[in-house]
Amino acid sequence: MTKADLIEEVSRVVEMTRKESEVIVEAIFDSIVRSLRSGDKIEIRGFGSFRTRQRQPRIGRNPKTGARVEVPAKKIPYFKPSKELKDVVNSFGAPAPAPALAPAAPEPVPNP
Secondary structure (H helix, E strand, C coil): CCHHHHHHHHHHHHCCCHHHHHHHHHHHHHHHHHHHHCCCCEEECCCEEEEEEEECCEEEECCCCCCEEEECCEEEEEEEECHHHHHHHHHHHCCCCCCCCCCCCCCCCCCC
16 A cells, blocks of 8 residues: 555545545654654554664675775664554454355155
């Protein structure tokens, strides 16, 4: 699903114009980004939590030349799904249990 698909879905479900739905989706994403930039953690119950993790500086290699490159320390966004989200995602991938079949009724015997 793309951002445009998400906007269309919000527009359809809430019965708003596409432009109004776009403002809502943008506001949510902007709020999440602003919170992460300031170091806050975002927790959406039943969905998951967003936070940042600090990566230490390290020495990397340029894959093309093999030259050593210093990679600076940086913050990276991290998403941890909730248990509920994991359960929902995993339940869709599992095959549905076969329905229990009722015993077949015996065929009537014709009278001669």
